[in-house]
Amino acid sequence: MAVHWGGRGPGHMSRSIGAFSPSSLYGSAGGDYWDFSDTSTLFQDTAATSPVTTAAQTIARVNGKLGRHNLTQGTAGQRPAWAALPSGKMGAQFDGTDDGLSVAGFDMTGSDEITYIIGLRKASDAAVGMALEVSAAAASNNGTFSLLAPSSPTTDRYAMVSRGNATASVVAIGAAYDAPQTIVIGMKAKISTDTLEMYVNGALYNQVTTDQGTGNYGNHTLYIGRRAGTSFPFNGFITSLIIVGRNLSASELVKANAWVNARTGAY
């Protein structure tokens, strides 16, 4: 069969930053983080009775590493597969057709600050892909955020939305961001100060000060790979994702980006 899984499995994942764990970022802040290379958190069924053990198995559930929010997919035809990126790292492969994961009650109401960092490989720019989004549509609901990869088949290669009760977005444009691309990309936002920063491979890449309105982030469903589980399917891999309900410091960003990159191999 012409299916190539690459030459390295999770046992070969580098851990270049030693003792750092994203768990240390949270305290009372909301959120969770997910490691798609950690088979102790991956399951082939939503009840978590059948673990993912080898490449090509489909993923029905990914337990949050903090134990707060477990991503699930109850429909077999909409489950991503566990597969290797060209970098050799393991991740969830979303088919760009109908794969997605979600968790209801993703409660970020305790703050108007958010930081997320995600490791991914975007396989195609042919159609809009919703890598992550809270609520059924981030620009239509209050207290939301999202990542589109891409956000346009012709121009914006990545876009991030943050919204209190007004929508702001920041984008990455240009051939440097064309698919296929393996990348660590992150967002740091604060509604009340209209802060919206995009980080690419650990460095600040773009920022805007567009009005985000008022209020904290909300308590919505978190969707991974597809808007509301129904549209704009993401085509590519996700290796790891950190979402924290506060703005990380510069030193924390370095460590968190390095942790994600150790599972992604982007830079």
Added chain:
Amino acid sequence: MLSVALIIPAGLRAKANALGEAMGWGPDNYSVALSASGKKPASYYGCHAWTGDDFPAMIEGAAANGLPAEVFPVEDLAEVLGALIVSVRADMAGHFADVLTANGLRMVEPPLW
């Protein structure tokens, strides 16, 4: 692992989803709205799945031998399988898009913003 693209006429979507659920695949496997223009209304619904190597034999077996009536009605099974477009590949890259092109269909997406 096989890449499987399945497309069913919109009028048979409910029965096809019921068949998928009866076979333990969970609800709403046919969730991708399709039409010739890429605009509403959807005339077909699609599904892309990663399956085991036994999937083609399972479909062929169901078509040849049916399923127990208590699992799924015989007449509904024949209707669904008779209309179902099935494509199986080892390589997923571009698979679903190729099947859409071959059948003159496009995905129906709502406005992004």
